[in-house]
Amino acid sequence: MSSKEDVLIVEDSPAIGILLKHYLEKLGYTQIHTCDTGSAAISTFTDLVSQNKQPIVLLDFMLPDMDARSILTQMLEIQPNARVILETATEKDDEGIKELIRLGVYQYIEKPIRFENLKNIIETIEQEQSFFENESKQIENLKQAQNNAQEKMVDHLDFILKSSNQITLNKLISILGFSNDIVIAYLEKLQKDGKIIQMDSKKEIACNQCDSVKTSQVFYCPNCKSSNFKLGKLIEHYDCGNISEDIAYQDDMCPNCNKEIKALGVDYRVMQNHYVCNNCQNFFPEIATDYICLKCENKFKLDEARWKTSPNYKVINM
CATH class of the missing domain: 3.40.50.2300 (Response regulator)
Known part of the structure; x- marks a missing residue:
């Protein structure tokens, strides 16, 4: 370099x-x-x-x-x-x-x-x-470079397959960036060698802009859009209406009114599996989510997604 x-x-x-x-x-x-x-x-x-x-x-x-x-x-x-x-x-x-x-x-x-x-x-x-x-x-070495690139594709493909129990054709193509024909030809060789088997086709979420299935979910606070949140357990004190994380109730004392909470269902209730935003301090039972295309960086929601179907392969002897 x-x-x-x-x-x-x-x-x-x-x-x-x-x-x-x-x-x-x-x-x-x-x-x-x-x-x-x-x-x-x-x-x-x-x-x-x-x-x-x-x-x-x-x-x-x-x-x-x-x-x-x-x-x-x-x-x-x-x-x-x-x-x-x-x-x-x-x-x-x-x-x-x-x-x-x-x-x-x-x-x-x-x-x-x-x-x-x-x-x-x-x-x-x-x-x-x-x-x-x-x-x-390096134009004069283009042919050799193409061969090297294809060899790297094979190595990368082998690495992905060895790290996966199952993976679809669409996912492989999105990750590798090679044409269908090259990937399919190599997968057929692996099938003949008894290293993978083709299973039923699988439907996957695809980007509504570029059709790539290389996507990921992004989770964030519905209020401030921050991804700095955690899963927590909340306690609501009926007497004063305070709602705080359970760790705030030291020695069963309400952090707002300093009264002791005694009987579950009478003095207080526990709100399990709530998300707490570390930025805005809001809490909510469900987090907001979008999808992001890792190829073109397009963001979209589930109801805006496209769906693509392709063969699914199971690794048996890589």
């Missing part, structure tokens, strides 16, 4: 963050940004993208204020081709990890991190970036 990319380390462990930073510096990276919360990561990522940068992101699976799914979704909304490397001690066959891979995680790296594995991933990113930067100078 003509220059090293910016790197954003999103890690709440100071020790791991320092180790990663020092190792990346040895690889020649100088523009390294570190964040220990999801909100700080989104803010820093937004700033870098606004400067026409494409940072490489090392994302911890769980941060103090939000999980990797929420962070990944927001980053892909800002930059759909973001290269996010997920770092976690959770097994690759965990459903949460599989979902992140389907949503668009660039690569997965296990904790404790082996720096040789990280180096291989970084070198792959550098090779890809170098290819795009020098594309105009």
Whole structure:
């Protein structure tokens, strides 16, 4: 590459963050940004993208204020081709990890991190970036580059299939960006080899603008539109009408009138499974949701969505 990319380390462990930073510096990276919360990561990522940068992101699976799914979704909304490397001690066959891979995680790296594995991933990113930067100078090598791209497609497709129990043709095409014929031909080969089987077709939500099924739900507070909310349990004190989270009732004392609540159903009631917004402090039984297309960044509601049907494949021996 003509220059090293910016790197954003999103890690709440100071020790791991320092180790990663020092190792990346040895690889020649100088523009390294570190964040220990999801909100700080989104803010820093937004700033870098606004400067026409494409940072490489090392994302911890769980941060103090939000999980990797929420962070990944927001980053892909800002930059759909973001290269996010997920770092976690959770097994690759965990459903949460599989979902992140389907949503668009660039690569997965296990904790404790082996720096040789990280180096291989970084070198792959550098090779890809170098290819795009020098594309105009490599016309004579176009055929070889196309072959390499197809080989990478096969590797990426294998990686997706190994991380999925089932996945549809439409989803694969949306993730890979290759034509139907190339993907179908490879899937037919895998079927002949006994590695996958075709099941009944499956209907999926698709973007009402570009038809991509690479979509994700975005949840937010109905009042202030913030995604900074949590699931909580509320208590309503009948005597004074106060409604607060259960943790606010210390020693069974109402935080509003300082009276003791005694009998459930007489003095107070418990409101289970309510969402509490950390920004506006409002509470509500259901959260608002939209869908976002990770390809064209279009936002739409469920009743505005298109539906696409395609064969569904089950992995049996990858």
